[in-house]
Amino acid sequence: MIQGKNIMVLASGGIDSTACIHYYLSLDFKVKAFFVNYGQKSLKMEYRSIQKVVSHYGIKLGSVNCKFQKNFSSGELIGRNGFLILAAIMANPCFKGLISLGIHSGTPYYDCTPAFVSDINKVIESYTNGQVKLDAPFLSWEKSMIYDYCKNEGVPVNLTYSCENGGIEPCGECLSCLDRGVLDASQKNEN
Numbered sequence: 001m002i003q004g005k006n007i008m009v010l011a012s013g014g015i016d017s018t019a020c021i022h023y024y025l026s027l028d029f030k031v032k033a034f035f036v037n038y039g040q041k042s043l044k045m046e047y048r049s050i051q052k053v054v055s056h057y058g059i060k061l062g063s064v065n066c067k068f069q070k071n072f073s074s075g076e077l078i079g080r081n082g083f084l085i086l087a088a089i090m091a092n093p094c095f096k097g098l099i100s101l102g103i104h105s106g107t108p109y110y111d112c113t114p115a116f117v118s119d120i121n122k123v124i125e126s127y128t129n130g131q132v133k134l135d136a137p138f139l140s141w142e143k144s145m146i147y148d149y150c151k152n153e154g155v156p157v158n159l160t161y162s163c164e165n166g167g168i169e170p171c172g173e174c175l176s177c178l179d180r181g182v183l184d185a186s187q188k189n190e191n
Contacts, residue, residue, distance in 0.1 A: 013049025
């Protein structure tokens, strides 16, 4: 059985994981961010962003570097969220508590669904003797709902980075940029 209020947020420096950090801190959890370098194109910008986010919130950041012979492109990476969760467990074998993932509805990916959360929790609980569980607080929310949450709660979205291609300026074409572009446009319309 999971004890205490420990949470490890799998953090990319994007809006969703930053919202998770804020969410759990507001519930008085002991929050740690965890970053996985798996060779993503956006590695440099994501890591800069997550460093700013953890500095803002005054929390610890752990990380792990994983080497693959494949270069990853933008779009769906089959198995990514499952890999991130298992990498976090392997890199933190003494951790007990919740692992959080900022997945949300409105995407066509299996690893952003309630079925994935249920399936991966069976694996996690088996590996950790019930000491670790995945929590996805925004699983039923659309991206715009997360953005509204951030705006209403004062989450520093200006520190986040959301582009799969890793340029200093977002490409405006990848799925992450398109998600963020819709959010940025709605913000401009409100002003």
